[in-house]
Amino acid sequence: MSENGPSVREATTGPPYRLHAHAPEVSARRARSFGSWYYAEHVLRSMQGYRWTLLASSVGTPVMYLFAMGVGLATLVDRNAGSAFGGVSYLAFIAPALLASATIMTAATEFTYPVMDGFKWRRVYYGPHASPLGTGQIVNGHVLAITARLTATTIIYFLIVAAFGASPSATGAAVIPVAVLSGLAFGLPLMAYSASVEEDKGQFALVMRFIVTPMFLFSGTFFPLDTLPVFLQWIGWISPLWHGTELGRLLTYGQAIPPWLTVVHVLYLVVLAVVGLRLARTVYARRLGR
Amino acid sequence: MLTHPAGPPVISAQQLSKHYGDVKAVDGISFEVPAGESFGLLGPNGAGKSTTMRMIGGVSQRTSGRLTIMGLDPEDHGPEVRAHLGVVPQQDNLDEELKVRDNLIVYGRYFGLPMSYLRPKADELLEFAQLTDKAGAKVDALSGGMKRRLTIARSLINEPKILLLDEPTTGLDPQARHILWDRLFRLKESGVTLILTTHYMDEAEQLCDRLVVVDEGRIMAEGSPAQLIREHSTREVLELRFGSARNTTVADELQGIGERLEPLPDRVLIYARDGEAALEQVTSRGLKPITSLVRRSSLEDVFLRLTGRSLVE
Numbered sequence: 011m012s013e014n015g016p017s018v019r020e021a022t023t024g025p026p027y028r029l030h031a032h033a034p035e036v037s038a039r040r041a042r043s044f045g046s047w048y049y050a051e052h053v054l055r056s057m058q059g060y061r062w063t064l065l066a067s068s069v070g071t072p073v074m075y076l077f078a079m080g081v082g083l084a085t086l087v088d089r090n091a092g093s094a095f096g097g098v099s100y101l102a103f104i105a106p107a108l109l110a111s112a113t114i115m116t117a118a119t120e121f122t123y124p125v126m127d128g129f130k131w132r133r134v135y136y137g138p139h140a141s142p143l144g145t146g147q148i149v150n151g152h153v154l155a156i157t158a159r160l161t162a163t164t165i166i167y168f169l170i171v172a173a174f175g176a177s178p179s180a181t182g183a184a185v186i187p188v189a190v191l192s193g194l195a196f197g198l199p200l201m202a203y204s205a206s207v208e209e210d211k212g213q214f215a216l217v218m219r220f221i222v223t224p225m226f227l228f229s230g231t232f233f234p235l236d237t238l239p240v241f242l243q244w245i246g247w248i249s250p251l252w253h254g255t256e257l258g259r260l261l262t263y264g265q266a267i268p269p270w271l272t273v274v275h276v277l278y279l280v281v282l283a284v285v286g287l288r289l290a291r292t293v294y295a296r297r298l299g300r
Numbered sequence: 301m302l303t304h305p306a307g308p309p310v311i312s313a314q315q316l317s318k319h320y321g322d323v324k325a326v327d328g329i330s331f332e333v334p335a336g337e338s339f340g341l342l343g344p345n346g347a348g349k350s351t352t353m354r355m356i357g358g359v360s361q362r363t364s365g366r367l368t369i370m371g372l373d374p375e376d377h378g379p380e381v382r383a384h385l386g387v388v389p390q391q392d393n394l395d396e397e398l399k400v401r402d403n404l405i406v407y408g409r410y411f412g413l414p415m416s417y418l419r420p421k422a423d424e425l426l427e428f429a430q431l432t433d434k435a436g437a438k439v440d441a442l443s444g445g446m447k448r449r450l451t452i453a454r455s456l457i458n459e460p461k462i463l464l465l466d467e468p469t470t471g472l473d474p475q476a477r478h479i480l481w482d483r484l485f486r487l488k489e490s491g492v493t494l495i496l497t498t499h500y501m502d503e504a505e506q507l508c509d510r511l512v513v514v515d516e517g518r519i520m521a522e523g524s525p526a527q528l529i530r531e532h533s534t535r536e537v538l539e540l541r542f543g544s545a546r547n548t549t550v551a552d553e554l555q556g557i558g559e560r561l562e563p564l565p566d567r568v569l570i571y572a573r574d575g576e577a578a579l580e581q582v583t584s585r586g587l588k589p590i591t592s593l594v595r596r597s598s599l600e601d602v603f604l605r606l607t608g609r610s611l612v613e
Contacts, residue, residue: 029420030459031417031459034380034383034384038382039412041412045410049410052395059398132395134395136393137395140382142379142382142383298359299361
C-alpha cells in the first residue's frame with residue numbers, strides 16, 4: 011500500500027502547519043474502494059511482531075522434514091522402491107506433498123485461532139467494523155493478509171526444496187501458487203467454520219487432530235494414493251492436500267496425469283476456496299451485525 | 301464544517317426498534333440530537349442502550365423504525381455514516397499486537413487517511429489522551445484507564461463531529477473517570493456532538509446537556525438532568541436506615557411525612573422539599589433510625605420513580 015494513498019489529500023484547509031483529516035465523504039469513498047487492502051495492511055502489521063518466529067518456522071519446518079523424510083527415509087526407500095514413485099527419487103516424490111501440507115497446516119493455524127481472536131478474545135474485528143470498512147472487506151482483508159503470509163512461507167519452502175535438488179522440472183516454481191491455492195481451499199471453509207464458533211471448547215484442537223492429521227497421512231503424501239485400500243482412498247479424493255500435491259508433482263517433476271484430472275484438481279481447489287470465502291462472508295456479516 | 305444552531309438534527313430516530321426473536325431490545329424509541337449537543341442514554345444494564353448505539357453506529361440492523369445520521373440512513377450508506385463517526389465501544393478492542401501509537405495509525409488507515417496526516421495527528425492525540433510517554437509501549441502494558449483513553453484517542457483519528465461513547469467509564473477507578481470526563485468535556489467544548497450511554501447518574505449529570513431515561517427498550521423520560529429531577533423528584537431526599545429487618549415495617553409509621561415514601565430493602569427514602577424538616581417529623585414520632593442522611597435529589601431518584609427499580613443493582 012502506498013503511504014500517500016491513491017490520490018492527493020483533499021480538504022486541507024487552515025494553516026499549512028496544522029493538517030486536517032479529509033472530509034467523511036472522502037473517507038467513505040476510499041474505504042469503499044480500498045477497504046480490503048486497509049485491513050490487510052493492519053493484519054500484516056500485527057504479524058510483524060512475530061516476524062522472527064514466523065521466519066524461523068518457515069525455514070526450520072522444510073529443512074527438518076526434507077532431511078528426515080527426503081534424505082533419511084529416502085535412502086531406504088530408493089533402495090527398494092523400483093518404479094513405485096513414478097521413476098523419480100523419493101525426495102522428489104514427497105517434496106511437493108510436504109510443501110503443500112506445510113502451506114495447508116499454516117493455513118489451518120491462521121484461519122482458526124486468529125479468527126476466534128477477532129470475534130471473541132481481543133475482539134479485533136470490532137474496531138474496523140465501526141469504521142467505514144464493510145464486513146466483506148474485513149473478511150477479504152484478513153484473507154489477503156493470510157494469503158501474503160502463506161505465499162512468503164511457501165516461497166521459502168520452495169527455495170529449500172530447490173536447494174535439495176528436489177524440483178527437477180523447469181515449471182517447478184509454479185508449485186508455489188498451487189500450494190497457496192490448496193491452503194486457501196482448506197483454509198477458507200475453515201475460516202467460515204471458525205467464525206461460527208461461539209466458544210472455544212477445543213474444537214480447533216479437534217480439527218487439527220481429526221482432520222488435518224489424517225489428511226496429512228492419507229492424501230498420497232508419503233506413498234501414492236492408489237496403494238491404499240479403496241475404502242481409505244476417499245480421504246485423498248476429498249482432501250485439498252491430495253489435489254494440490256498431484257498438481258505439484260505434475261509441475262515439479264512432470265508426473266503423468268491425464269489432462270481431465272488436472273482440470274478436476276484445479277477446479278476442486280478453486281471451488282472449495284470460492285465457496286469457503288462466500289460462506290465466511292455470510293457468517294461474518296451475521297455475527298458482526300448482530 | 302460550520303454548525304448552525306438551528307440546523308437539522310445530526311441524529312434522528314423515529315420509532316426505532318430492534319428485536320432478537322421475541323426479545324424487544326429496543327422497542328420504538330424516538331429522539332433527535334442537534335449538532336454540538338451532548339446527549340445521554342441513561343438506564344440500567346440490558347435497557348437497550350448499547351443496541352441503540354450499535355444501530356446509530358451503523359453496525360447493527362434495526363427491525364423497524366427510521367434512523368438517520370447526518371441525514372443518511374446507515375443501512376443504505378453504512379460507510380458514509382461510519383466515516384462521520386468516532387466510536388468508543390463498551391469493550392475495548394485495541395490491537396494488543398501493535399504498539400500504542402500504531403493502534404492510532406492503523407485505525408486512521410481505515411479512513412484512507414495518508415501517513416503524512418496520521419503521523420503528526422497520532423502524536424497530537426496521544427498528547428490529548430495523556431499517553432505521549434506510552435507511545436512506543438505495547439497495549440498490554442497499559443492500565444484500564446489508559447486503554448480507555450487510547451480508545452478515545454483512536455476514535456478521534458478521523459476528526460469526527462459526532463462521537464459515540466458506550467459506557468465510557470464503566471470499570472474505571474474514580475480518578476481515571478475524572479481524567480476521562482475532563483477529556484470528554486474538552487471535546488464537547490470544541491463542538492463535537494457527544495452521544496453517550498451510561499448507568500452512572502453522576503456521569504450523566506456531568507456530561508449530558510440532555511438525556512433520555514431508558515428502561516426495557518423504551519424511553520421513560522426526556523430532558524436536561526436538572527429538568528428531569530425537577531419534574532420527577534423533590535428537591536431533597538431523606539435517607540433513613542432502621543436495619544434491614546425493620547425498613548419495610550417502619551414505613552407505615554412514616555406515612556404522611558414528606559411528599560412521597562420509598563421503602564427499599566436496605567433503607568427508606570422520604571422525598572421532601574426540606575429534608576431536615578422531614579427528619580424532625582420522624583424523630584418527633586418517636587422513631588429512631590440507625591443512620592439518617594439528607595441529600596439533593598439525583599437522577600437515581602428519577603429513575604427509581606419512573607421504573608420502581610434502582611439503576612445499579
